[in-house]
Amino acid sequence: MRMKMKRIYYIIFIALLSLTSCNKWLDVQPELEIRKDAIFENEQGFKDVLTGAYIRLATPSLYGLNTTMVIGELISQHWTPLSGTLSAYLSSFDFTRTESKNMIEVVWLQYYQTILNINSILENIEIKKDMFTNGNYDLIKGEALGLRAFLHFEILRYWGGVPANTLPTDKAIPYVKNVTKDPNKLISNTYKEVLDNILLDLNEAEQLLSGDPVLVYSNAVLNSPATLAGVDKTKPYPSDEYHFFRQVRFNFYAVKATKARFCLWTGDNTGALENAMSVINAKNSDGTSKFVLGNETAANNGQLTFPTEHIFAVNNTLSTQTLTSVFFNNNTAYTQNATYLNSAFETTLHASDIRYRNNRLWEVRVIPLAGNFNFFKKYNDTDSKTAVKDIPIIRLSEMYFIAAECGGEASFRDYRIARVLDPSIDGTLTSATAIKDRLEKEYRKEFYGEGQMFFFYKRLNYNKFTWPVVKNVTEAAYKLPLPESQLMFE
Incomplete structure (x- = not known):
């Protein structure tokens, strides 16, 4: 830790x-x-x-x-x-x-x-x-x-x-x-x-x-406490070790991002856009962006949670061992059919998507007597790539999605470029329905294995899932029942 x-x-x-x-x-x-x-x-x-x-x-x-x-x-x-x-x-x-x-x-x-x-x-x-x-x-x-x-x-x-x-x-x-x-x-x-x-x-x-401190120092500085030893004394650093690693603390921008989520949930699109843009536009003292959309370099290094996007994450030094046993065992339920995945990631249109190409997000393995299986790699230390220790809870890309839904659709282009998606989709965001349809696809791609798709469906009360197959959904599916330990108080 x-x-x-x-x-x-x-x-x-x-x-x-x-x-x-x-x-x-x-x-x-x-x-x-x-x-x-x-x-x-x-x-x-x-x-x-x-x-x-x-x-x-x-x-x-x-x-x-x-x-x-x-x-x-x-x-x-x-x-x-x-x-x-x-x-x-x-x-x-x-x-x-x-x-x-x-x-x-x-x-x-x-x-x-x-x-x-x-x-x-x-x-x-x-x-x-x-x-x-x-x-x-x-x-x-x-x-x-x-x-x-x-x-x-x-x-x-x-x-x-x-x-x-x-x-x-x-x-x-x-x-x-x-x-x-x-x-x-x-x-x-x-x-x-x-x-x-x-x-x-x-x-x-x-x-x-x-x-x-996240308002004063860059995340690069805050994630490098070793610099306190005097590597570069010409630069300012926090004097208290508690002030480091703000991305795994509930920092100022985590509050703003949560407000963006909250406003979107309650139908306050103006407030949602304002708070989302305050995170997107956050700058360091030298004018560089506080949070940066993940790019080809990060994806190629196996950093598919895109750490530079983490507004709030949790740190777990045992995550590699824990999650490898979940996702990389021959009896795992946490896999998906290749045909469905190609459909989800629109591989014909977006052949250069940095998340999906070169088997970055999924690995096909042949299991004796069982056939081919796709193993989920977002949280695994594979091929000598960077192990994931910080599990994201709020990421910058979500702020772009909130902005796009609430009137800031022009900002969606920055996300599209970062993920190397086909530019033809820029011209399709011409109505609320078109934006919602595009965001449904992007939430699925972007937050696979992060739990955010459920909240998208619930907030908009989808009565039918169309991927991986058509499935009717009632409101009851979106509301977890109160546990018995709580019912005694109701």
């Missing part, structure tokens, strides 16, 4: 919030009240607990696998399901099977346990404000508030209704602001209450992060 831990308080704290009984939601151990004073006795304790939250996000239970590569991808038909397994159940929108229910509950609880960790920071940081140095009070509180808003929005996008058909008074999800055992604080809020709280936290986070 690049964010080095100096102490292990966060491990103790996470353990105190772990799942150890049937009454999972309320199982916050009494020792928490004893230990929290020690955990938060100094600034480092706050850093450690927040780092612990990021570590949890990177585990397979959340963005290390389930919420990026499994649930949304299976519902969106991106993988070839194996009969009688979780992959088959989720692909057929069957959330009643034990396997489906277990995964849904794990994800729900992991989300909220991360939120409880964050809330512990926010409950204690005000009374310890004077002990913080180097602007870390604003930085830590801003990250915590932004991350709390982001995670509740993620939960809402999975468990809430289709936005266009959800009333403000409809029950949605709990917006939890405390470390609590009070059942009354775990009851689902209304849809409007959740949206209001998300925006409130995001706005405060944006203000607090107005001094974020």
